[in-house]
Amino acid sequence: MKTNITAGWIILLLALPLYAVEVGQPAPDINGVTLEGDTLQLSHLQGKVVLIDFWASWCTPCKQAMPFFVEFYNRHQSDDFVLLSINIDKKEKNMKTFLDSLEPAPTFPILWDQQATLPPRYELAAMPTTYFIDKKGIVQSIHTGFNPSEKAEYESTLQRLLKDDNQ
Amino acid sequence: MKTVYRSIVLLLLIGAPALFSGCTRVQPWERESLADPIMIFDANPIEKGIEEHHLDYREGSAGGTGAQSGGCGCG
Numbered sequence A: 001m002k003t004n005i006t007a008g009w010i011i012l013l014l015a016l017p018l019y020a021v022e023v024g025q026p027a028p029d030i031n032g033v034t035l036e037g038d039t040l041q042l043s044h045l046q047g048k049v050v051l052i053d054f055w056a057s058w059c060t061p062c063k064q065a066m067p068f069f070v071e072f073y074n075r076h077q078s079d080d081f082v083l084l085s086i087n088i089d090k091k092e093k094n095m096k097t098f099l100d101s102l103e104p105a106p107t108f109p110i111l112w113d114q115q116a117t118l119p120p121r122y123e124l125a126a127m128p129t130t131y132f133i134d135k136k137g138i139v140q141s142i143h144t145g146f147n148p149s150e151k152a153e154y155e156s157t158l159q160r161l162l163k164d165d166n167q
Numbered sequence B: 001m002k003t004v005y006r007s008i009v010l011l012l013l014i015g016a017p018a019l020f021s022g023c024t025r026v027q028p029w030e031r032e033s034l035a036d037p038i039m040i041f042d043a044n045p046i047e048k049g050i051e052e053h054h055l056d057y058r059e060g061s062a063g064g065t066g067a068q069s070g071g072c073g074c075g
Helices: A002-019 A060-075 A092-101 A118-122 A148-163 B002-020 B045-059
Strands: A031-033 A039-041 A049-055 A081-087 A110-112 A129-133 A139-144
Touching: A049 A060, A049 A118, A049 A148, A060 A081, A060 A148, A092 A110, A129 A148, A139 A148
Parallel strands: A049 A081, A081 A110
Antiparallel strands: A031 A039, A049 A129, A129 A139
16 A cells, blocks of 8 residues: 555656646647737637747846847748747836837737746746747747857748648 | 654654755746846845956856856856
């Protein structure tokens, strides 16, 4: 009996990391209202490639990545592509001060997740973390941190997912 | 002897949760306060940050002095 209980606990502890979002799994749904006041639901974006970016104004690499994402989104705005930006700042002022400093200003949808309810569902390993979701809503790529040398990787991943019409 | 052993085990089982209840992993999305420059262990944290930035440029190096202001510890 004791052995069974111990084994049960060990299995439970080992199984915990399996709940983290992984490549090949459906992306957990996201509901919210953007800063522009539009209702947004991730599951309604099927048929488009979605890049989800979790960021905060207190995270230096997140801020370094943002001008690239603005440019990346503007360049691919006419494609079947949506960049969904999720901010987890506690204070709205901190988020808005940073967004106002960006030139050009971001035009992609931004969700303010003040209570940080979404990161635990995606089990973020670090900040920032980005997820490429294919046209069927399946996670195809997970990227943690940001390095300017990785810009080409974002481009090639997007091109691959846009071309893949069989998804 | 067996009773003493059982008592020690029981004491550890009861005491361990009390000892380790304060130990928890701070998740990446919970590091807003820790990422504040004021968390730099120095009398003048803001000036220290500027000094480190200059040092990084002068020596072509980065890191090794702390992980403040970067959620993933790489900022």
